[in-house]
Structures are given as structure tokens and as C-alpha cells.
Amino acid sequence: ITxxxxxxxxxxxxxxxxxxxxxxxxAEVIVVQSMGMMKxxxxxxxxxxxxxxxxSFIFPNKMSSMLLNGFFPGSGNExxxxxxxxxxxxxxxxxxxxxxxxxxxxxxxxxxxxxxxxLFQLSSAISDVFDQYMTFRPDMITxxxxxxxxxxxxxxxxRLLTADIKSESPPRLLxxxxxxxxxxxxxxxxxxxxxxxxxxxxxxxxxxxxLLFAASSFIDINMYMLNPSAAYWGDILRDRExxxxxxxxxxxxxxPEADLHLDRGNPLxxxxxxPGRDFIRAIFSTGCSTDEIFSGPEGDSxxxxxxxxxxxxxxxxxxxxxxTPGQIAADGSIVINSCHSPMRETEVLRDYILDLFNSxxxxxxxxxxxxxxxxxxxxxxIESVFSGSDSGIALPFAIADRGPAGLEPAVAAFFSLxxxxxxxxxxxxxxxxxxxxxxxxxxxxxxxxRERINRWVMDSGIRWGIDAAFRENLGxxxxxxxxxxxxxxxxxxxxxxxxxxxxxxVLPLESVDTSDSALxxxxxxxxxxLEEIYGLITSEHTLEEWSGIFMRIISLLFSPGxxxxxxxxxxxxxxxxxxxxxxxxxFTGRVGAAAVREYAMARLSSPRSVRDFISGGITFCExxxxxxxxxxxxxxxxxxxxxxxxx
Numbered sequence: 001i002t003x004x005x006x007x008x009x010x011x012x013x014x015x016x017x018x019x020x021x022x023x024x025x026x027a028e029v030i031v032v033q034s035m036g037m038m039k040x041x042x043x044x045x046x047x048x049x050x051x052x053x054x055x056s057f058i059f060p061n062k063m064s065s066m067l068l069n070g071f072f073p074g075s076g077n078e079x080x081x082x083x084x085x086x087x088x089x090x091x092x093x094x095x096x097x098x099x100x101x102x103x104x105x106x107x108x109x110x111x112x113x114x115x116x117x118x119l120f121q122l123s124s125a126i127s128d129v130f131d132q133y134m135t136f137r138p139d140m141i142t143x144x145x146x147x148x149x150x151x152x153x154x155x156x157x158x159r160l161l162t163a164d165i166k167s168e169s170p171p172r173l174l175x176x177x178x179x180x181x182x183x184x185x186x187x188x189x190x191x192x193x194x195x196x197x198x199x200x201x202x203x204x205x206x207x208x209x210x211l212l213f214a215a216s217s218f219i220d221i222n223m224y225m226l227n228p229s230a231a232y233w234g235d236i237l238r239d240r241e242x243x244x245x246x247x248x249x250x251x252x253x254x255x256p257e258a259d260l261h262l263d264r265g266n267p268l269x270x271x272x273x274x275p276g277r278d279f280i281r282a283i284f285s286t287g288c289s290t291d292e293i294f295s296g297p298e299g300d301s302x303x304x305x306x307x308x309x310x311x312x313x314x315x316x317x318x319x320x321x322x323x324t325p326g327q328i329a330a331d332g333s334i335v336i337n338s339c340h341s342p343m344r345e346t347e348v349l350r351d352y353i354l355d356l357f358n359s360x361x362x363x364x365x366x367x368x369x370x371x372x373x374x375x376x377x378x379x380x381x382i383e384s385v386f387s388g389s390d391s392g393i394a395l396p397f398a399i400a401d402r403g404p405a406g407l408e409p410a411v412a413a414f415f416s417l418x419x420x421x422x423x424x425x426x427x428x429x430x431x432x433x434x435x436x437x438x439x440x441x442x443x444x445x446x447x448x449x450r451e452r453i454n455r456w457v458m459d460s461g462i463r464w465g466i467d468a469a470f471r472e473n474l475g476x477x478x479x480x481x482x483x484x485x486x487x488x489x490x491x492x493x494x495x496x497x498x499x500x501x502x503x504x505x506v507l508p509l510e511s512v513d514t515s516d517s518a519l520x521x522x523x524x525x526x527x528x529x530l531e532e533i534y535g536l537i538t539s540e541h542t543l544e545e546w547s548g549i550f551m552r553i554i555s556l557l558f559s560p561g562x563x564x565x566x567x568x569x570x571x572x573x574x575x576x577x578x579x580x581x582x583x584x585x586x587f588t589g590r591v592g593a594a595a596v597r598e599y600a601m602a603r604l605s606s607p608r609s610v611r612d613f614i615s616g617g618i619t620f621c622e623x624x625x626x627x628x629x630x631x632x633x634x635x636x637x638x639x640x641x642x643x644x645x646x647x
Contacts, residue, residue, distance in 0.1 A: 002227040003293040004311060006200060006630045009224040010041060012293055013199055014048035016222060022194055027056040031063045031198040036400070036621065036629050039614055041199055060201070060208050061135075067211050068173055070192035071180075075167050080134060081127065082584055084577055086161075087599065088543065089585035090123035093160050102153045116540075120595035124602070130158065135207050138171030145172055174207065177214055188218060198223040200628055203275045206282060213286050223288075226628055227280065228269060230294040231313045234281035236265035265313045268306070303333035345637055346381040353395065353618070356633060365396045366616045367632035371623040373643040375401050382620055396617030401624070410438045410558060410567035411604065417553055418597040420530075421537040424474070425484070426464040427457050430530060438558045438565050443522045452516070453523055460509050462487035466531055484527055491520055529556040540590040543582030550575035550600075574600045 003009050022028060032038045038057040046052040058066070068075060081089075094110070097103045110119050134141050141158070145168075149155040162169065168176075180186050192215060201223065204212075212221055270277075284290070297307035302323065309316055316322065335352065339345040349370065356363055372378050379399055388394030413436040416429070423429060433439050434450050445453070465471050467485035468478040480486045494509035495517060512520065533556060536549050550571060551564075559565050564572045578596070582588070614629070621627075623636065623644075638644070 001222065001291045001293065002225045003295075004226070004228055004230070005295060006226055006628065007044070008293050008295065009199070009226065010044040011048060013041075013197065013222075013224050014045050017045075017197070018049055024054075026194055027054050029056050029058065029063075029066070029193045029196055031060060031196065031201065032057055033059065033201050034624065034627050036614070036627060037200045040629055043614070060204060063196070063198075064170065064208055064211050066193065067215050068170060068177075070190045070215070071177055071188045072173055073190035075173055080165075080167075080169055081131060081161075082581075083127075083131075084603070085581040085584040085587075086127040086130075087120065087123045088581055088587035089161060090126050090157070091119055091591075092585060092587045092589065093157060094119065094123065095589060097157075097160070100156075102151065102156050105153060115594050116591050117594040117598065120591070120598060124598075126154075126157070130161075134170050135205050138174060138207050141169055141171040142175055145169060171207070174210060174214075178210075181214055181217065192219050195219060196221045198225075200224065200226060202226060202628055203279045204282075209282050209286065216288075223283070225280075225283070227294075228273070228276075228310050229266070229313055230292065230296075230311060231265075232284075233265050233269060233273075233313060234277055234284065236270045236277065236313070265315070266310050267315055267317075269310050269313070301333035302328065302331040306334075342378050342638070343381045343385070346378060346385045349635055349637065350385050350391075350393075350395065352635070353633075354393070363632060365618045366614065368618045368635065369629060369631040369633070370618060370620045370635040370637060371627075372620070372637040373623045374638060375399065375620060375622045378620070378637055386618070397620060398615045398617050399620045401622035408567045408570075409436050410565065411571060412436075413439065414553065414558075414568065414571050415597065415601065417533055417557065418537060418593050418600075420534050421593050424464045425466050425470065425530075425534065427462045427484075430484075430527065431457060433530075433557070438567060442558055442560065443526050445519075445522070449519055452519065455511060456491060456509070456520075456523070457487065459511050460487035460490045466534070484531075488524055488527065491524075495520060532556065537593045540592050542590055543578045543587060543596075546591075546596050547575045547579035547582075550578070570604055571600070574603050577603060 001009065001012055003012070017028060030041070032041065042052060042055070042057075045055075094103070094106060098107050106122065109122065113119050143149065144155045144158045145162070147159070196212075196215065196219060198212075198221070202225075215221060294311075297304050297311055305316075305323070308314075337345070337348050337352075339348055353368060356368075379402065382397065382399060384390060386395045386397045413433055416433065420429070431454060434445060434453070440446075440450065461482050462484055463482040465483040467483050468480040470483070472478040489506045490509045491512055493503050493506045494512035495514065497503045497508045498510075533553055536552065541549060554564055554568055554571065555561065558568055578599070623638075
């Protein structure tokens with residue numbers, strides 16, 4: 001079922017599901033491409049059906065594993081490789097093959113990698129690429145499984161990684177399935193879902209399409225696909241593609257495009273819609289039955305004109321129906337602003353949205369979605385501007401697609417500690433950690449205590465470094481002056497001695513008195529704990545040991561004992577994941593903090609919920625591929641040359 005409006009597709013989906021309901025205890029399996037689409041469709045189905053429950057929303061990879069499990073019980077996993085352990089397994093294998101001439105390229109790349117970060121980054125990249133190979137290059141993976149391409153280091157590494165995996169790779173299973181489907185009387189060995197619904201999927205690789213085609217012989221599969229044009233546009237070409245075809249013919253004609261039957265269609269659709277074009281062509285080539293629910297765009301605005309041109313496959317410039325500068329200036333449906341900074345960009349956006357509310361009383365905050373290539377870059381500006389802290393005008397909003405590191409100051413402070421091994425242990429860094437509420441609560445510091453500690457640090461001359469030995473390890477003169485060791489000596493001396501003269505070679509700090517003894521003791525404990533953390537971070541450890549170090553850091557700086565603050569539960573989960581990943585991968589090597597930090601940050605950076613997506617206010621979210629969520633107003637921030645298009 002294709003259509004150019006998601007709202008119409010959602011209505012049709014709800015009607016189809018309601019007309020042929022599954023048994024009460026059978027879950028409706030719906031495949032979507034993003035968590036945002038899952039939430040939007042859930043709300044629409046609830047509106048259309050009155051009540052919506054007992055549904056299972058899954059992503060395409062989960063769908064493929066479900067179908068493979070139906071054909072080959074126990075063989076299909078959502079990921080052939082365990083996503084959390086495979087980088088360490090790749091690291092382990094690469095560490096064993098340094099003398100193999102096939103791996104000369106990787107050995108040369110890793111030659112000067114003293115910190116191990118380059119090895120981890122390469123291993124992570126290889127893990128991701130191998131995962132994509134199985135989806136987009138299944139024929140190549142099948143060839144590698146058979147022993148082909150022996151001089152290719154990637155093929156050799158693939159075979160080393162999969163040698164101890166008992167199940168066959170998904171491409172091999174799909175190849176077997178193709179042969180089995182040609183056998184008369186074949187039936188799946190396992191259980192397939194009673195029905196499969198795909199909604200709003202804008203692109204699937206051939207691997208998934210072939211699996212769906214195989215499953216369609218046994219179950220009903222309904223696909224609700226967004227299509228911007230009622231005309232067939234599977235053969236339209238970009239200018240570059242058309243030029244390449246014409247250049248292949250040496251004899252030029254007066255109208256080569258007409259002679260060669262080249263169709264450019266709408267230039268915007270041809271240039272920006274290539275994945276959708278290939279997807280539509282692949283779907284229609286399966287011979288599936290189709291139904292269309294199109295409705296032509298209405299209105300006279302520039303936006304309506306662009307939508308109508310795409311819908312009707314018109315190139316307005318070729319037909320001599322251009323738009324005048326006066327029409328552009330008088331129209332407000334498409335607005336482009338050039339701003340000198342993210343803050344100014346956010347302020348202009350707020351003013352534009354306020355003007356929209358003023359001119360259209362039916363518009364609500366929930367009707368507006370704002371996207372940015374990197375939402376974290378703008379999160380601080382958004383919170384400042386839209387909360388009304390600078391103008392007094394507050395607008396309801398929510399920022400989606402933020403990982404825990406962007407949401408919780410405690411998580412940000414934890415990752416700052418993982419970076420301390422490459423820092424100079426500066427006074428500003430030590431004091432900045434006290435801005436984190438769990439740290440202040442851990443040591444019983446109040447706001448007044450924080451200000452007093454700041455004065456002590458400044459008055460005692462503390463600037464950077466733990467002590468003289470710390471500076472010697474950095475290759476600098478072993479001077480203790482202006483270090484934390486020297487400053488704390490002045491603080492302690494000032495606590496017990498009064499006067500301006502030296503005491504045992506130390507100048508007492510006059511701003512400390514006996515009433516400060518408890519506070520000073522807690523501050524010294526805080527600094528000593530940071531020194532212990534620094535010692536742990538600057539050494540290499542096994543993944544099992546790093547798991548314990550993560551929990552030790554939480555205990556030393558955020559919460560005494562075994563209790564983990566709610567803000568750091570995600571870090572605690574990563575600590576457990578580290579130990580389990582090491583055991584699963586059989587990785588026993590020792591790694592530095594840089595690799596562990598990158599691993600932890602990657603696990604925490606992915607949003608795990610849609611709590612703040614379409615929550616009633618203005619939704620700010622990441623500009624992600626394949627994200628097609630209908631709204632009345634769409635704004636895009638951060639469209640500078642360095643951020644878009646993504647590289």
C-alpha cells in the first residue's frame with residue numbers, strides 16, 4: 001500500500017488491522033525504522049482504534065532474525081556478532097596476527113599506537129563494517145565463508161572471527177533458504193509470526209527484501225510505504241547519471257535524452273531520492289500486489305508548489321515556469337535564515353515560532369518538530385532560549401535523542417574522570433567536579449562550603465599538579481610549588497599555627513581557622529580520592545579490572561558503599577557490560593583508559609527511549625536518516641557546510 005501522506009497510511013493500517021484481528025493473546029508484529037516512528041504510529045493507531053495494545057514494534061534487523069528463526073530454529077540472531085563483545089574479539093585476533101604478511105596494512109597502521117586507542121577504533125570500525133557486509137554484501141560474505149579471497153586481510157580476519165561460531169552466517173542461511181523454497185512441499189521448521197506489518201519503511205536492502213519475499217509464501221505481509229509521487233519514478237536519473245549514459249554513445253543527436261529515453265523527472269526527487277528510487281524499484285520487481293491511496297498537494301504556497309511538482313514529476317525550470325524573486329519574498333512557507341552562531345540561530349528560531357503562533361491560532365507546540373544534525377551542539381542554547389531565561393517567554397519543549405552523557409551532569413563528570421590521565425590535574429578541573437550535585441552530596445559540601453574551598457585554593461596558590469613527583473613524570477622539573485601537595489600543606493599549617501612567619505619551611509594560610517577543620521578534612525579526602533582515581537586511570541588493566549575500577553570511581557566520588565546513584569545506573573550497567581564482553585570475547589589483554597572510555601561512551605551515546613519524542617511540546621531531535629515523521633511545521637538547525645551533508 002503506497003501513499004504520499006503518512007496520516008492516510010496510518011488510517012489504512014488501522015482499518016486493515018481492525019478488519020482482521022488476530023487472536024487476543026497474539027501480538028501484532030509491526031516493523032518500523034525508528035523509535036520516533038514507533039511512538040507516532042502507536043498514538044495514531046490508538047486514535048483510530050480507540051484502544052491499542054499487545055503490539056510488538058521491531059526494527060528490520062530484529063525482523064530478519066525472527067524470520068530466520070522461523071525457517072531455521074535457533075539459527076537466527078538479531079546480530080550474528082554480539083555488538084558489545086565483537087570489538088574486543090577483533091582486538092584479540094589482530095593482536096595475534098601481527099606476523100602474518102596478509103595483515104601488513106593493519107600492522108603498519110598500528111605501529112606507533114602506544115595508547116591502544118587506534119587499535120580499538122580500528123576494531124570497532126571493522127565490527128561495524130562486517131555487520132553491514134552481511135546485510136549489503138551477502139554474496140561476498142558467502143564467498144568468504146567458502147574460503148575465497150585468501151589474500152584479502154578482511155576475508156582472513158572474517159574466517160578467524162567466525163571459526164568458533166557454531167551457527168551459520170545470515171547470508172549462508174538465506175542462500176540455503178533460497179534452495180529449500182524451490183523444493184516441493186517445503187514448510188518452515190519453526191514458527192513464523194501470524195502476520196507482519198511494515199510501516200513507514202523508506203529503504204530496505206535486498207537481503208531483507210529477499211527474506212520478506214520468502215516469508216510471504218507462508219504468512220501475510222502488509223507494507224505501508226511512503227511514496228512522494230503517484231507516478232512511477234523508479235527510472236528517473238540525476239543529471240550526472242544521465243550525462244554518463246549519454247557520454248557512452250559516440251554519435252550525438254539533436255535530442256539525446258529523447259532518443260535514449262532518459263527520464264529525469266523532478267530534479268529534487270532525482271538528486272535526493274536515490275535510495276527511495278532503488279527501494280521502490282526492488283519492491284515492485286517482486287510482483288507483489290499494490291494499492292494506492294494518493295492525495296494531491298493543495299495550496300498556492302511555495303512549499304505546496306514544490307510538493308506538487310514532486311507529486312506530478314514536473315521540472316518547473318525545464319517547462320519555463322520559474323518563480324520570481326517577488327513571489328519568494330512574499331511567501332513564508334519556506335524560510336532560510338543565515339545566523340552567525342548557534343545561540344543566535346536558536347533565538348531566530350524562537351522568534352519565528354512565536355510569529356507562527358501569533359498568525360495561526362490553530363497551531364500548537366506539538367505540531368512543530370525541530371531537527372539538527374548534532375542536537376547536543378544546540379541543547380544548551382535550546383534550554384536557555386526556550387525556557388525563557390533570557391526573554392521571559394517560555395515555550396513548552398523537549399529534547400529527544402540525547403544519550404545519558406548529554407542528560408546527566410554526573411555521567412559527564414564520570415567521563416571527565418576517565419580523561420584525567422591526560423590532564424595536568426588543574427585546580428579548575430578539581431573545582432569543576434564540585435559543580436556536580438552527587439559529588440557535593442557525597443562529601444557533604446554546601447554552596448557556601450564550595451565558595452570557601454574556592455577561596456582556599458586561590459589563596460594557597462594551588463594551580464596544577466599533585467606533587468613534585470607528578471611533574472617529574474610529565475618530564476618537567478620536580479618543583480612542588482603551586483601543586484595540591486604544597487597548597488594542602490599551607491592549609492594544614494594555617495589550621496594549627498598563626499602568624500606570618502614560616503613554620504617548618506611552610507607559610508601558613510591565614511584564611512583558615514580551627515572552625516574549618518571538618519570542612520578542610522573533607523576537602524583533603526576529596527583530593528586524595530581524586531589522586532587514587534588518577535593512579536587507576538593512568539595504568540592499563542584487563543576489562544574485568546576496568547569493571548571494578550568503574551565501580552570504585554563511583555564509590556570514591558559519588559556514593560560511598562555499594563549503592564549506586566540513580567544518575568549513574570547507566571555507568572554501572574556499562575561496568576557490568578565490560579566484564580561480560582571481555583569474558584564473551586575471550587579478551588585477556590590489558591588496555592588503557594582511552595579505549596575503555598570510547599567503548600563506554602559509544603554504549604551510552606545511543607538514545608534508549610522515546611520519552612521526549614512527540615511529548616506535547618516542541619520536539620527537538622536529531623536529524624537521522626530515514627526519519628519520516630509528519631508535522632505541520634518542520635525546522636532544521638545547524639545546516640552549515642561542516643555538518644550537512646554528513647560525511
